[in-house]
Amino acid sequence: MTVSQxxxxxxxxxxxxxxxxxxxxxxxxxxxxxxxxxxxYSLHSASDVNMGVIAQFITAVQEGxxxxxxxxxxxxxxxxVLYPTKVTLTNDNNLVAWAFCTMRGMYRSFRLDRCVSVHExxxxxxxxxxx
Numbered sequence: 346m347t348v349s350q351x352x353x354x355x356x357x358x359x360x361x362x363x364x365x366x367x368x369x370x371x372x373x374x375x376x377x378x379x380x381x382x383x384x385x386y387s388l389h390s391a392s393d394v395n396m397g398v399i400a401q402f403i404t405a406v407q408e409g410x411x412x413x414x415x416x417x418x419x420x421x422x423x424x425x426v427l428y429p430t431k432v433t434l435t436n437d438n439n440l441v442a443w444a445f446c447t448m449r450g451m452y453r454s455f456r457l458d459r460c461v462s463v464h465e466x467x468x469x470x471x472x473x474x475x476x
Contacts, residue, residue: 368434383396384396386399390439393458394440394457397463402442411426411465413426413464415463416460426448428444
């Protein structure tokens, strides 16, 4: 019988860690921190915000991209094209995006829990227009 001479082995462990994350994500926030914030914001939000919605807004902030959003406020649902510049977890734990709204023609704040649906804004390329 041969006995292994290895004195160590490896395993994966999951350790609870406390890390400090920014309350506001901007285009200057590094990708790794932004990714951590998606989960953290979802867990700390006062309202039920889908992680996919949070991720789409943060990605749009970092890439300077637009989003098509169905937004509900005061019982009215409107379609908006938004260009978010930051996402913030407020002191009362609401998730709010600061974005240029093409419908209003100005920057406004939007609570992410009021977004019924969110899609990346895509524009036709010259190749698809010519086809």
